Amino acid sequence: MKRIAAILVLAVILAGGAIALAAQPVDTHTPKDVIGKNGMVAAAHPLASAAGIEILKAGGNAIDAAVATGLALNMVEPNASGIGGGGFMVIRFAKTGEVAVIDYREMAPGASTKDMYASEQSSKERWTIEGGKSVGIPGTVAGYFTAIDKFGTKTFKELAEPAIKLGEEGFEVSEMLAGIIKDNYAKMAKYNEPENVPYFDEYGLPLEKGTTLKNPKLAKVFKELGEKGPSAFYTGWVADAIVDSIQKAGGIMTKEDLTKYVAKMRTPVTGTYRGYEIVSVPPPSSGGTHIIQMLNCLEYYDVKAMGHNSLAFMHTFAEIMKLTFADRTAYMRDTDFGYVPIKGLMDKGYAKTMVNQISPDKIIASPKAGDPAKYESGSTTSFVVVDQEGNICCVTQTINYFFGSGVMATGAGFMLNDEMDDFSTNPASVSAPEPYKRPLSSMSPTIVLKDGKPFVALGTPGATRIFPSIVQTLVNIIDHGMGMDEAIEEPRFWSNGPSIEEPRFWSNGPSVFAYEDRIDPALIDQIEKLGHKPKKYTSYDAYFGAVQGILFDQATGTMYGGADSRRLGEAIGF
Amino acid sequence: MRRYTLLVLLAALALAIMGGTGIANAANPLLITNVGQGAESAMVNVLCKKNGIAATLNDTATAGELAGPDGKAKFSFMAVVVGYSGKGMGAAGVNIDQELARAHEVMKKAQALKLPIIIMHVGGVERRGDSSDRLIKEVFKYANHAIFVSTGNYPDSGALDKKKPDNLLTNSLPKGVAPKIVDRINDVVAPLKGIMGL
Numbered sequence: 098m099k100r101i102a103a104i105l106v107l108a109v110i111l112a113g114g115a116i117a118l119a120a121q122p123v124d125t126h127t128p129k130d131v132i133g134k135n136g137m138v139a140a141a142h143p144l145a146s147a148a149g150i151e152i153l154k155a156g157g158n159a160i161d162a163a164v165a166t167g168l169a170l171n172m173v174e175p176n177a178s179g180i181g182g183g184g185f186m187v188i189r190f191a192k193t194g195e196v197a198v199i200d201y202r203e204m205a206p207g208a209s210t211k212d213m214y215a216s217e218q219s220s221k222e223r224w225t226i227e228g229g230k231s232v233g234i235p236g237t238v239a240g241y242f243t244a245i246d247k248f249g250t251k252t253f254k255e256l257a258e259p260a261i262k263l264g265e266e267g268f269e270v271s272e273m274l275a276g277i278i279k280d281n282y283a284k285m286a287k288y289n290e291p292e293n294v295p296y297f298d299e300y301g302l303p304l305e306k307g308t309t310l311k312n313p314k315l316a317k318v319f320k321e322l323g324e325k326g327p328s329a330f331y332t333g334w335v336a337d338a339i340v341d342s343i344q345k346a347g348g349i350m351t352k353e354d355l356t357k358y359v360a361k362m363r364t365p366v367t368g369t370y371r372g373y374e375i376v377s378v379p380p381p382s383s384g385g386t387h388i389i390q391m392l393n394c395l396e397y398y399d400v401k402a403m404g405h406n407s408l409a410f411m412h413t414f415a416e417i418m419k420l421t422f423a424d425r426t427a428y429m430r431d432t433d434f435g436y437v438p439i440k441g442l443m444d445k446g447y448a449k450t451m452v453n454q455i456s457p458d459k460i461i462a463s464p465k466a467g468d469p470a471k472y473e474s475g476s477t478t479s480f481v482v483v484d485q486e487g488n489i490c491c492v493t494q495t496i497n498y499f500f501g502s503g504v505m506a507t508g509a510g511f512m513l514n515d516e517m518d519d520f521s522t523n524p525a526s527v528s529a530p531e532p533y534k535r536p537l538s539s540m541s542p543t544i545v546l547k548d549g550k551p552f553v554a555l556g557t558p559g560a561t562r563i564f565p566s567i568v569q570t571l572v573n574i575i576d577h578g579m580g581m582d583e584a585i586e587e588p589r590f591w592s593n594g595p596s597i598e599e600p601r602f603w604s605n606g607p608s609v610f611a612y613e614d615r616i617d618p619a620l621i622d623q624i625e626k627l628g629h630k631p632k633k634y635t636s637y638d639a640y641f642g643a644v645q646g647i648l649f650d651q652a653t654g655t656m657y658g659g660a661d662s663r664r665l666g667e668a669i670g671f
Numbered sequence: 672m673r674r675y676t677l678l679v680l681l682a683a684l685a686l687a688i689m690g691g692t693g694i695a696n697a698a699n700p701l702l703i704t705n706v707g708q709g710a711e712s713a714m715v716n717v718l719c720k721k722n723g724i725a726a727t728l729n730d731t732a733t734a735g736e737l738a739g740p741d742g743k744a745k746f747s748f749m750a751v752v753v754g755y756s757g758k759g760m761g762a763a764g765v766n767i768d769q770e771l772a773r774a775h776e777v778m779k780k781a782q783a784l785k786l787p788i789i790i791m792h793v794g795g796v797e798r799r800g801d802s803s804d805r806l807i808k809e810v811f812k813y814a815n816h817a818i819f820v821s822t823g824n825y826p827d828s829g830a831l832d833k834k835k836p837d838n839l840l841t842n843s844l845p846k847g848v849a850p851k852i853v854d855r856i857n858d859v860v861a862p863l864k865g866i867m868g869l
Contacts, residue, residue, distance in 0.1 A: 280758050283710050287713070
């Protein structure tokens with residue numbers, strides 16, 4: 098009897114504990130790897146990850162699931178990407194080990210000129226950032242159809258079903274999305290009639306947390322794409338809506354421009370870091386090249402012995418970033434429009450010339466671009482999908498700033514990009530706009546191999562923080578032995594040398610050192626003493642990106658998914 | 672003849688009344704400007720459009736933009752939407768000192784032009800905090816009229832029912848200015864129309 102009473106008491110205590118635990122707010126920042134054996138999707142919104150998983154479970158491959166995830170993101174994370182934008186997709190095929198890169202980056206309209214943003218009026222009226230002049234020719238639809246046609250197993254119609262359901266039935270607006278809608282309300286209200294913006298309520302005001310967001314107009318476009326293919330986007334009423342909306346907002350894009358868009362197959366850039374093979378995106382993204390360049394530099398240091406986010410590491414990596422950004426400004430552009438010394442930039446000997454400039458006790462006041470030619474012999478979302486066969490599809494895509502240009506294709510339910518902002522406003526720059534040129538990107542979905550087998554696949558948004566954040570995450574895993582989500586959640590920092598407020602203008606000015614405030618303030622004091630200019634960000638700040646990644650245990654075949662709490666990321670495996 | 676005289680007198684009286692309330696600028700009845708660069712000025716502008724109030728939105732209006740070539744006010748009323756947004760300030764390329772300097776200049780000019788100032792704080796408790804409070808303390812004194820969302824009178828965004836309002840908004844107004852207090856931003860149209868005599 099005593100025993101039964103004791104069990105009852107214990108049960109009550111345990112039940113009480115469970116209730117108490119359930120009542121605790123969930124700490125989204127605590128590292129939590131999601132485990133899977135048969136397939137996994139790590140995306141910036143749980144409903145998007147679920148859409149990809151639905152396709153994998155229905156027999157689709159990683160490419161199919163990636164397209165479904167991307168389309169769902171257009172519904173549930175409309176601020177960051179969608180069919181009004183562009184991106185890059187890196188695919189590794191398990192059977193052959195081959196890697197394909199699909200470049201569906203936007204292109205400049207045909208009437209673009211090198212000096213189109215050089216005027217004071219352009220700067221004052223923010224032509225590169227909002228309104229019709231900021232919009233590049235969208236590439237996402239062409240990219241998705243290229244992926245499906247070449248490598249997929251299902252039709253667009255099948256892959257769009259989860260997204261169409263989200264658009265028609267709606268989903269609950271999160272606190273984060275409500276805040277982003279409010280932050281970007283002014284530009285959306287400026288360029289659109291309120292009733293055409295699905296992110297506004299019946300009064301024309303921003304949707305609030307807890308309300309339901311539906312987007313039946315975008316669902317209708319997805320249905321038409323399923324029936325008619327990409328021509329439903331690049332010609333016809335959707336094309337009319339795109340061009341009319343852009344031109345009403347002061348833009349120069351024409352219907353002919355839309356018909357000229359092509360997605361391109363690219364050869365990936367590859368390098369090594371401590372025996373791991375790095376495979377990433379080539380120009381027009383600068384990201385992959387610079388990831389390899391920075392890892393080459395770090396290979397000259399005993400990063401593990403330096404200590405995680407130690408003074409020595411933060412100073413050294415900040416200096417590497419500054420030198421890398423100097424090269425980015427000097428050399429990086431669309432390779433269809435000029436030569437880029439990619440091999441030189443990724444050469445380990447060239448990295449040595451960078452490392453030789455770095456002093457342990459002071460900053461480089463005026464970092465200059467190097468001469469890599471001597472060694473010749475780069476508001477977004479990112480997601481990773483792995484299927485049962487082991488194929489990997491790693492995607493980063495964007496409409497640039499949150500809610501892009503602020504211009505919606507009227508009646509079509511999607512926001513158009515402001516990717517023209519990624520061109521230089523300086524007409525003399527290698528990255529000045531030209532007709533049908535692709536703007537320079539930092540997007541760098543990346544796959545890392547060990548002994549020829551997948552080790553980790555990852556990507557992140559975050560503009561020019563993208564490739565430094567990927568390098569920091571890789572260092573956390575490779576040098577410090579962290580798990581996937583742990584490596585993602587660790588505090589990050591960033592420096593590119595010029596003014597943080599206007600990073601496009603290389604000023605050789607004092608080094609701004611941007612950091613998350615979880616980094617020890619005493620170390621930040623010492624960083625400042627070395628000459629860096631610290632700028633504090635919040636503890637888990639989306640400024641530093643939002644890495645989604647999958648780590649592979651080669652011995653057991655288990656996958657460990659991590660998704661960044663700096664946004665609403667969630668990995669789902671099965 | 673008497674009839675015509677009466678009509679002329681009535682017309683003159685109507686014009687005088689309209690001039691007194693600013694309705695003389697019927698084409699430009701309302702300028703909406705912003706102090707703190709929050710998104711609420713754009714929201715007020717959309718509410719005006721949807722409810723038939725002709726308005727001009729100029730978030731960074733300067734003193735020089737208030738008068739026409741004749742030196743008279745171009746508008747009948749000026750709504751000043753107050754609330755600090757770091758992102759908005761960054762986008763406008765100004766810091767809080769520059770924003771306040773512009774605010775003081777534009778409101779002093781409005782007073783000189785006898786352009787009635789409607790202070791609006793419609794972002795509620797989200798537009799409270801050190802920076803917003805500084806703006807409130809410095810610019811509310813210029814108000815001829817005021818419209819608030821009620822939660823703006825609370826000091827921070829903790830559980831509102833457990834906190835006492837500090838009534839900063841109400842207490843920062845000049846004596847004699849009684850605020851119109853509404854529950855939500857979409858309720859501001861009726862008091863705004865009332866103030867404007869529409």
